[in-house]
Amino acid sequence: MPRALITGITGQDGIYLAEFLALKGYEIFGLLRGQNNPKATAVQQAVPSIKLLGGDLRDLPSLIGAMEIAKPDEVYNLGAISFVGLSWDQAELTSGITGMGVLRVLEALRIFTQNDMSRIRFYQASSSEMFGKVREVPQRETTAFHPRSPYGVAKAFGHHLTVNYRESYGAHACAGILFNHESPRRGHEFVTRKVTRGAARIALGLQDRLVLGNLEARRDWGFAGDYVEAMWLMLQQERPEDYVIATGQTHSIRDLLDIAFQRVGIPNWQSHVLQDPRLFRPADVDLLVGDASRARDELGWKPRGDFRTLIEMMVDADLADGEQNEKQAAGSGNRHR
Numbered sequence: 001m002p003r004a005l006i007t008g009i010t011g012q013d014g015i016y017l018a019e020f021l022a023l024k025g026y027e028i029f030g031l032l033r034g035q036n037n038p039k040a041t042a043v044q045q046a047v048p049s050i051k052l053l054g055g056d057l058r059d060l061p062s063l064i065g066a067m068e069i070a071k072p073d074e075v076y077n078l079g080a081i082s083f084v085g086l087s088w089d090q091a092e093l094t095s096g097i098t099g100m101g102v103l104r105v106l107e108a109l110r111i112f113t114q115n116d117m118s119r120i121r122f123y124q125a126s127s128s129e130m131f132g133k134v135r136e137v138p139q140r141e142t143t144a145f146h147p148r149s150p151y152g153v154a155k156a157f158g159h160h161l162t163v164n165y166r167e168s169y170g171a172h173a174c175a176g177i178l179f180n181h182e183s184p185r186r187g188h189e190f191v192t193r194k195v196t197r198g199a200a201r202i203a204l205g206l207q208d209r210l211v212l213g214n215l216e217a218r219r220d221w222g223f224a225g226d227y228v229e230a231m232w233l234m235l236q237q238e239r240p241e242d243y244v245i246a247t248g249q250t251h252s253i254r255d256l257l258d259i260a261f262q263r264v265g266i267p268n269w270q271s272h273v274l275q276d277p278r279l280f281r282p283a284d285v286d287l288l289v290g291d292a293s294r295a296r297d298e299l300g301w302k303p304r305g306d307f308r309t310l311i312e313m314m315v316d317a318d319l320a321d322g323e324q325n326e327k328q329a330a331g332s333g334n335r336h337r
Contacts, residue, residue, distance in 0.1 A: 140293075
């Protein structure tokens with residue numbers, strides 16, 4: 001039975017990857033920061049067989065200890081401060097976890113394997129935010145980086161470290177340059193989930209307005225469940241390489257709003273959406289759209305769904321969640337009468 005260790009296990013990618021690996025017959029270990037982590041229950045409900053280990057990307061000894069317990073064949077480093085907007089307010093924390101955390105995981109691997117790093121396969125979650133002020137459209141594996149946020153800078157640092165350990169120590173280390181990928185498990189602070197949840201709550205009468213920043217921003221959005229399969233496929237290759245994972249299509253926030261509000265039966269979202277200049281990024285990226293032809297040709301990977309299907313799935317999940325919360329609130333009210 002192959003063994004995998006996943007950092008960032010409580011995020012959407014961590015849970016989808018754990019579910020995927022469980023179906024493949026893996027013994028799965030997830031790194032969890034802090035005692036009594038409130039997200040642990042959701043992980044265990046999704047993947048009952050998972051073994052959760054204490055550890056912190058800011059603490060090298062805890063990472064070495066996790067390696068010694070898990071004895072992994074594969075390590076997936078998904079842990080990060082991943083909300084780009086927060087990275088300007090907490091640049092040092094973002095750098096320490098999203099950037100230096102990669103160094104600590106790689107060092108833990110090097111120490112645990114006694115410099116024989118090729119015997120454990122390593123995946124680093126790189127990001128399209130590294131491209132930032134893009135040099136070409138679409139972006140591919142050879143496109144130069146010009147990150148435009150502390151998050152993008154930290155991801156670029158971790159990406160270059162992954163390549164460096166591959167070249168310096170012979171590590172079987174791959175970096176997946178993933179473009180934006182979403183799901184009903186996405187955090188409420190991310191714009192896709194903010195829109196789908198807001199549209200659902202407005203339709204249910206639970207809120208009146210949705211406050212957003214730049215409506216002209218465009219991204220290449222895919223489904224997180226598809227993207228974790230690409231992570232696994234990278235580590236099954238004989239030769240470690242880096243791959244862009246993307247849909248090759250770009251959409252604006254306005255497109256996102258159109259689909260989300262159409263799904264809940266509201267034809268005119270403009271009357272419900274306010275723009276707040278404080279939500280604009282200090283320096284935004286240009287046109288992010290990926291060329292995943294290498295992943296298609298070498299891994300046999302391609303996205304399964306389209307943008308509309310993704311957003312409608314997220315809206316439907318948020319509608320169901322809102323309706324469930326209403327029922328629970330009503331039931332609680334009855335009990336207190």
